[in-house]
Amino acid sequence: MSSFETTIGLEVHVELKTKSKAFSLSPVNFGDPANENTNVIDWGYPGVLPSANKGALESGMMAALALNAQITRDVHWDRKNYFYPDNPKSYQVTQQQTPIGHDGYVEIKKEDGTSKRIGIKELHVEEDAGKNSHSGKGYSLVDLNRQGTPLVEIVSQPNISSPDEAYLYLEKLRQLIQFTGISDVKMQEGSMRVDINISVRPIGAEKYGTKVEIKNVNSFQYAKNALAYEEQRQRDELMAGHIIGQETRRFDEPTKSTILMRVKEGADDYRYFPEPDLPVIHVSDEWIKAVKSSLPETADDRIARYINKFALSKKEAAVLTQTLEMANFYDQVVDDGADPKRTANYLIGDVNAYLNETQLDLQDTKLTPGHLSGMIKLIDNGTISTKQAKKVFTAITDGEEPKAYVEKNGLVQLSDPNKLTPIINQILDDNQQSIDDFKGGKDRAIGYLTGQVMKKTHGNANPKIVHEILLAELKKR
Amino acid sequence: MTDFFNENLTSLHKKLVDKEISATELTKEALNKSKSSQSEINAFITIDDEGALKRAAEIDAVGIDPDNILSGIPFAIKDNIVTKGLKTTAASHILDNFVPVYDATVIEKLNELGIVTIGKTNMDEFAMGGSTETSYFGKTANAWDHTKVPGGSSGGSASSVASGVIPVALGSDTGGSIRQPAAFNGIVGLKPTYGRVSRWGLIAFGSSLDQIGPLTRTVEDNARVLAAISGKDQRDTTTEDQSVPDFTKGIKKGVKDLRIGVPKEYFAKGIDEGVKDVVKKAIAKYESSGAKVDEVSLPHSKYGIAAYYILASSEASSNLERFDGIRYGFSARQDGQTLEDLYVRTRSEGFGDEVKRRIMLGTFALSAGFYDAYFKKAAQVRTLIVNDFAKVFENHDIILGPTTTSPAFDLGSENDDPVKMYMNDLLTIPLNLAGLPGMSINAGFTDGLPVGLQIIGKRFDESTIYKTAYAFEQDSQLFTKHPGVNF
Amino acid sequence: MSESLPREDAAHVAKLAKLHFNDQQLNLFTGQLANILDLVETLNEVDTDGVKPTYTVSDNINVLREDVAVKSNQKNELLANAPETQDGQIKVPAIIDEES
Structure with a gap:
């Protein structure tokens, strides 16, 4: 000592x-x-x-x-x-x-x-x-x-x-x-x-x-x-x-x-x-009061708001408020209608990784709150998969508009039951063993079948919808 | 030939409006008088022939504004008031090549009204002095006796007006620099209330004391110029939001029932007996005109000089630090010199002795270990002086006394004794410390030299000063007397 | 308060004020300043206990301007007045011991 x-x-x-x-x-x-x-x-x-x-x-x-x-x-x-x-x-x-x-x-x-x-x-x-x-x-x-x-x-x-x-x-x-x-x-x-x-x-x-x-x-x-x-x-x-x-x-x-x-x-x-x-x-009391009321939300207040309103963890809220730019960016993306939790995940994960890799400050990138919220909303409403979102994220860091990029590159997620049902039935026809397994109580079979559907659709199928149709079609057999 | 001794702004304005004389002709006369007086009185540092004639021609082209008494009037400007494009030196070697890139607020205002600047007048270097002998550009002579000092620091402005070479001039007053030369030259000089006239463009000496003011031959002219230069200025945040009245309004109301205080300290031992006599007679005139005259006391006024020399010199030591040979003005550059050498050489060669003395005094008073004993102490005494005046003004409208302790002294007689020189400001300094307006008008003569009557008013009450001054001026008709030499 | 100004103090003050005096000048100045300080010492006769100092006689309070920017466009005129310039900057002898 x-x-x-x-x-x-x-x-x-x-x-x-x-x-x-x-x-x-x-x-x-x-x-x-x-x-x-x-x-x-x-x-x-x-x-x-x-x-x-x-x-x-x-x-x-x-x-x-x-x-x-x-x-x-x-x-x-x-x-x-x-x-x-x-x-x-x-x-x-x-x-x-x-x-x-x-x-x-x-x-x-x-x-x-x-x-x-x-x-x-x-x-x-x-x-x-x-x-x-x-x-x-x-x-x-x-x-x-x-x-x-x-x-x-x-x-x-x-x-x-x-x-x-x-x-x-x-x-x-x-x-x-x-x-x-x-x-x-x-x-x-x-x-x-x-x-x-x-x-x-x-x-x-x-x-x-x-x-x-x-x-x-x-x-x-x-x-x-x-x-x-x-x-x-x-x-x-x-x-x-x-x-x-x-x-x-x-x-x-x-x-x-x-x-x-x-x-x-x-x-x-x-x-x-x-x-x-x-x-x-x-300096009068009134003057101090006026200045006080013009003060923006502090970092601590934002942390509390993120936890209470958006159910973020303490750690997530702390990371988002490390800089004012990040916190403001987060608020703008969420205000634009993106899912708060998913937005937090993107900022803490992909965006921070991107900033670290490029050594840029957030405001010096081509990333905008509008583009990020656009991408997240496409995920939220099932238009694209999180896997597809990887490509979209790279595109928006280059300043591309997410929706236009998705359309241009045919990244739209396959969610239409009318299109998915025939594909699923085809898979079922080819995998009688899995149907038997399923009926025998082996839930794992569902995972295998979903994987086959994803493979067949090059990853573009909406996993949630696929799951639903699979269950329905399995019951029919 | 226009004889400025027989003119005032009203009469000159009439001649200009009636086209008896053009602005160009008037300007030429002022230029000629100024130039021909130079060898005798050396009132100017710069005479701007070209600029003045160009300006006059512009005014003639537009025509004299009949509603504006200053339109086409020639002015002399003290050389510590910056004039865009016209060399401004503050009578110092350190600025002897300095051409400002902007106009002082007072110059902007006067130019707007159509004045013609004839030239820049001589002064004590950086306005530090009471005799115009510390100028880098030689001494100026008193209008009445060319072997005497014109007073200072606005000696060039005062002597040129009193010598009839210019109708009006601007000066500046930090400790008496308008009133004392006005007194020595028998003219009207006003130091306005601190905060009345913008200091933007006045090369700072003592920032909490400095004011620009007019030097004129008559009280009414003075009031008209003051109105033209007064007012709140956003660029000088020490100017106050006070209305600028027509100072000539009510000027003729007379002094009946005016409550006059006469400080006994202003007639103390050591003040020239001739001066006292003349001023006492003037005050007696007021009494006989119905004013109520009381003896009052300003017990701390005798400490004014000591407090002033600490405060003004301290502020000056800081204000003059910007003269460093780097951005403008004289620069004592040498190959391979160090930065320190550039600073020290520029300032040691660029400033004259009196300026150096005050920089030394001020730097000392602010330096570690001496601040409380000197600077703060002086600022506390200043408070007591402010309070002295406030007390008198509780039941008086105006204070009267001599402007100076003596009439104009011989050129060169006090150069070696700074303390003796400083004592000349005994009666003018207290007003600057208190921020009060004060005027000197000619009260009469002693041994052939003019004696100043000082008229001290309440803050922002220049109107009462003008009324008081006007009554004596009209009664005495002293403005009709002049030195006699016609340049 | 000191009754007069020691010569070393005068030399220190000259250094602060970036002024140089030779020995003869320094002696003269020290003497004159000492006389002036004697005059100033008369302030000690005044009881200023508890008296608030007056640093300004302006009654103005809170005269502040709004935060609005105006470009002067005076750069060239200002540079033209400078004794030496280079590349739009003011040239000075080398600054040693730089810490900006």
Whole structure:
């Protein structure tokens, strides 16, 4: 057993999906040509003034509510001063003194079945910086498209005690935020970014150990890897009698280790002060109520609904709500009239397998809720067999319309008794032994006969109807 | 030849409407006067011959709007108010090549009304100063005595109006930068209520203090320009949703029964005796016109300077961080330099000493360990100053006192002593801290130099200020006096 | 509060403000700033216990705009004002210790 305990605090930046920037009218749009979405405010021109985006502030309130946090009633904006090429005014507008949310929590469910509340110290709305890129030839280039994009920064309490907990916290946090609809929360696109602080101390020590910051963590898995490495490194250092330096380290993916970036000399001096260009904000009860009522259904509420209304298992409901896209997709397919249970099976089985295989996000595939519901309804009403559905599924992942595909390829299931009865009688005529077996009480004979019918019809016969006709015809003999 | 000393907006408008003079002719005269005055008073950083004439021609082509008194009127604009396509420097080396890509809201509004911008006026660098001597583009002279300072920071605007080279000008006032030069040059300068005029396009100095306002020869002209530039602006969310009245309406109502408070602190030791005499006489005039004059107290006003220099410098230190040589303006680039070197070189070469002093002071006041003792303390004292005024205004309509502690001083006399220079703002600063409107009008002369009477009103009550100012102006007829030199 | 400004503090502040002063300038500035701070120290005469600070005199509350985007189409003008550009971006000396 280890004689050390680990303290982890996470700062998560979530980029908001507003139409315009936090303090300027420029569009928020990922992937446009450099500096396309910029104006004089984004460039920090002399004489410009900010105007605060109500949508960004309300998104911050939604995040606070989703994380069970208190809403701050008297909010003012602050300036955080530092020089950097991607920071045009040389100050960032943020909510240092009066974060919009404070004292919340996220509940994680650990593998051993226990739960733990990870405290949220505060959430604040602020503006993102632009992007610097490096030529490697003695200069860098600045694109201000991202400058001013609203962010919510979520600061956890330092009560995360292991890399596993950190991973679970990040997953739960992403889910909670994603279901509010305020952000895509995608690590790979930078709409969710994680800064890590970790320290280690001997169990029972009064003071926390020296905090080390880890940057360049681009996925939850990397966060876990980086923390695991860093936890061990700090323990080893302490065991060896070394002192942990206050430093910033970088996660190195190939070696799954952390590498020293720089040693911190004292605290940064950001010279925060209240932003005089923006009026103060008073948040009333009514305002909070209105924002609360505009919050979409949470993941937990959806899970409950899926279990109660659609009789899904807890596990099925949990898988469907792992991402908002999947849950929304499920709801749309079911709303369209597809059988809820069968839809769940398809999403959890074939669709997830397809996503894993292609490494695509659901919304980036050609699969649509309409096509999936179309296919499932064809199964539901007996038009196609589940076996035929395999082919149809492949087709709808290529964007084909299921009904048209089925008709074009003659995949229609044979359900017509007038067509099936002669085939069945032919089979019976050829299999007197099976008839005798059946009459002798051997039920297995039915299975054999059904198989023969399916073989004869190339798998297109409706097994249910075949079964019914078989029984009727057997009785006649 | 149009003699601006004998004109006001009403008379110029009449001449334009009656086609006695065209906008182009008027513009040419203003351009000529401005240019010929440069060697004497150096009021302008940029004179825009081409742009002004083009604009005047457009106005002549459309015709003067008879319902719009500013149609075709030449204006001078302080060079910290951005003008699209016209170089705007804030009198700093760091912006000496800067051509804005947008117009300030006040410029948009005035252009809409058909004004002609003649040029951009000289000022203290980034409006930091009280003498227009910190400009990168040389000093401006006082209209009445070319060896004296014009005051500042709107020295170019004030001196050009007082010298009769332009009928009206815009300035900005953070701690007295409209009122003090108006006083030194014997003209009418108004700092509006904070939130009355949009700051969009005003190169920020102290964001919680800055206001744009008019400098004119007469009170009525001033009221007309204020009405034209006022109003809520979505781009400046500190502008307030207040109706913009016709400030000339009720201007002639007189001052009978007006309740005037005169702060005893505004006549304290250290304030020039000549100034006190002139202002006291002016106040006596009000009394004889039926106003009720009381001595009042603004006990915290003497701490205004200290609070102001912390707050304004702190805000400025942040506002001026954007001048970094990266996106616009002067950039001290060298081959192979580091980013840090670009920053430090650009800012060290680009800013003048006074600006650096204030950046240093403000950065210090906000830095870790000093914030509470300096910035927060100053903000608390500000509250007490706000309360002082509120108390007086509980039973007074207006406050009167001197604008400045002395008349215009000699050029170069206070450059080496920042504290002495700062003390000049003693009487103007408290209004900025409280966000109140204030005006300076000529109250008379001491040793041949104009003395300003400061008229302080309640928030958004500029109308009472105009009424009060108008009564004395009409009574004294001081606006008929002028420096005599005709450019 | 300190009675005056130590020279090291002035040097630290200059560093924060991205300003460089040679020794002579730094001495002059330190002296002048110390004088200004002496003036500022008069604030200590004022009892501000329990006084709420005033950071703005605007009475505006909750002045927020609706979330509507407008494209400026000013990209080219803005780039034209920049000292150096390349490929539609702003060119700066190499940024080391990058962490974006």
